[in-house]
Amino acid sequence: MPTLDFTPLPFGAAQLPEPAVKDCTKCGQTLPLESFSPAKKGHLGRTSQCKPCADHNLSKGAKDPYAYALELYPWLADTTR
Numbered sequence: 001m002p003t004l005d006f007t008p009l010p011f012g013a014a015q016l017p018e019p020a021v022k023d024c025t026k027c028g029q030t031l032p033l034e035s036f037s038p039a040k041k042g043h044l045g046r047t048s049q050c051k052p053c054a055d056h057n058l059s060k061g062a063k064d065p066y067a068y069a070l071e072l073y074p075w076l077a078d079t080t081r
Contacts, residue, residue: 019044020032020033021033022036022043022044022046024036024048024049024050024053025048025049026049026050026053026054026057027050027052027053029050031050033046035050035051035052036048036049036050036051037051037054
């Protein structure tokens with residue numbers, strides 16, 4: 001009679017293949033994973049919003065802080081950088 005081997009599999013050996021697409025929580029579109037930025041804690045290792053939606057959500061100050069500061073403080077344009 002053959003002996004049965006009950007040694008456990010290494011951690012993660014029985015994982016299912018990851019899907020190649022994901023739904024954006026902002027626009028609702030189903031997009032390929034490449035359209036999402038990497039995120040360690042995100043589902044499938046990606047952010048919940050696609051790159052265009054995440055870029056649209058950035059504030060003006062985050063996109064171009066110097067131009068935003070000039071809008072708030074016009075006198076800065078007279079000073080040298």
